[in-house]
Amino acid sequence: MSSNPAEQFYDRISHAYDLIADGGEHVARERGLQLLAPQAGESVLEVGFGTGHSLLAIAEAVGAEGKVAGVDISSGMKDVAAKRLQQAGVLDRVSLIVSDVPPLPWEDNQFDAISMSFTLELFASETIPAVLAECRRVLRPGGRLGVVSMATVADGDPESVLEKTYIWMHTHFPHIVDCQPIPLETVVESAGFEITKQERVDLFTMPVAIVVGVPQ
Numbered sequence: 249m250s251s252n253p254a255e256q257f258y259d260r261i262s263h264a265y266d267l268i269a270d271g272g273e274h275v276a277r278e279r280g281l282q283l284l285a286p287q288a289g290e291s292v293l294e295v296g297f298g299t300g301h302s303l304l305a306i307a308e309a310v311g312a313e314g315k316v317a318g319v320d321i322s323s324g325m326k327d328v329a330a331k332r333l334q335q336a337g338v339l340d341r342v343s344l345i346v347s348d349v350p351p352l353p354w355e356d357n358q359f360d361a362i363s364m365s366f367t368l369e370l371f372a373s374e375t376i377p378a379v380l381a382e383c384r385r386v387l388r389p390g391g392r393l394g395v396v397s398m399a400t401v402a403d404g405d406p407e408s409v410l411e412k413t414y415i416w417m418h419t420h421f422p423h424i425v426d427c428q429p430i431p432l433e434t435v436v437e438s439a440g441f442e443i444t445k446q447e448r449v450d451l452f453t454m455p456v457a458i459v460v461g462v463p464q
């Protein structure tokens with residue numbers, strides 16, 4: 249068995265993930281993809297694909313001429329996602345890799361767009377710049393990065409008890425709460441992306457930020 253706690257955790261919950269989390273998260277995840285707007289014929293990467301809902305939507309959007317790739321640390325998630333894609337008849341246009349990010353296991357300049365939902369906030373704060381640098385490296389010039397993430401409350405927005413609770417739990421019990429809200433817009437800009445679209449939605453009062461950025 250793997251000694252990586254994230255891999256073990258997501259392997260264990262892979263079959264229950266949709267029941268546990270996707271009922272709440274799907275609205276923001278789907279809105280993120282609408283804003284990223286994958287086009288027919290594009291080559292698109294999903295980082296942390298989970299149970300594969302976004303991979304399926306991307307595969308349908310890029311069509312038979314397009315290409316989809318996904319990377320996730322969990323082979324359990326890969327099995328669930330592959331089954332979904334197989335049942336929808338689009339597995340042949342999707343390449344799934346099990347790997348611990350970063351790095352991203354692709355050459356430079358491979359993708360027109362990258363999608364990442366409820367995944368960037370799982371990485372340690374000091375690792376997030378490396379994840380985004382890898383996204384820049386594998387994006388083609390002019391490519392788009394779309395990220396959906398639990399976010400810290402923006403200046404002027406109402407307080408969220410849930411946001412504070414997540415931050416406290418992640419600080420004190422990181423083995424139980426593996427994610428923490430992040431200032432997504434600032435994080436993405438600091439990594440050298442120009443934000444072209446941004447929205448915020450609530451998840452049970454927790455702010456969720458959605459951004460699309462292009463490398464500057």
Ligand SMILES: C[S@@+](CC[C@H](N)C(=O)[O-])C[C@H]1O[C@@H](n2cnc3c(N)ncnc32)[C@H](O)[C@@H]1O
Pocket residue numbers: 254258270273277295296297298299301319320321322325347348349350364365366367370
């Ligand atoms: C909270 S789930 C979100 C899944 C999916 N993006 C969604 O929105 O439903 C996070 C996913 O990231 C994957 N993950 C966590 N840490 C990772 C890492 N270091 N490298 C690659 N994938 C990772 C997990 O296995 C899991 O599938």
